[in-house]
Amino acid sequence: MNNIFTVKEAILKLEHFCAYQERCHAEVVSKLYSLKMSLDEIDFIVVQLIENNFLNESRFACSFARGKHRIKSWGKIRIINELKARHISSVNITLALKEISPEEYEITFEELSERCWRSTQEKNVLKKRKKFCDYMLRRGYESNLVYEKVTQLEKDL
Known part of the structure; x- marks a missing residue:
């Protein structure tokens, strides 16, 4: 099978990847590396995904915090550490924790x-x-x- 993707094909693939479930930037970049995209292509594609609202770090952080608390009963410390491991900014982490009353x-x-x-x-x-x-x-x-x-x-x- 042809493992080389054009930028356009990669964008479509990543739009589907992001539409299926909220993703953080690190997951998207990792996926693009696995598609063997160059650094310039990765930067271009990430910007496209952000501009088209497929990729939104604060939306990801809020969704992550809500889901992990409600479904897995995680406490705030574990949620904070998991978000930090995904390179989420402290501003977005603070915003995410406000999702839990x-x-x-x-x-x-x-x-x-x-x-x-x-x-x-x-x-x-x-x-x-x-x-x-x-x-x-x-x-x-x-x-x-x-x-x-x-x-x-x-x-x-």
Whole structure:
């Protein structure tokens, strides 16, 4: 099969790629490298995608934050780190975090922590506490929230 794409073909392919799901600039550039495009062509294509609104970093960041919080119950720290790994600007990260209301964040945290505490099969309270804290911190919740919650859950034992 012919693996050489013209700029026009690459733009069409990337428009479809971006229309299917929100993408960040890094994903698009990586895809263009895999299509064996030159640096000049990549720059040109990225500009075209931005001008035609197929590529919008703030829209990507907001969509990413909403989705990861609502679907995967990620906390703010994990969302921030994942966005940073995708080279999203701090302005867009701040904008993205505003997509999660404090009420929604608290409800998700409470539900996830209660479920985690109940499902942790551990007789030793210290080990259970460690497993709970590790899990909640891995999900990206702030340590002060996690430690306050584990203290409350232990009192309810």
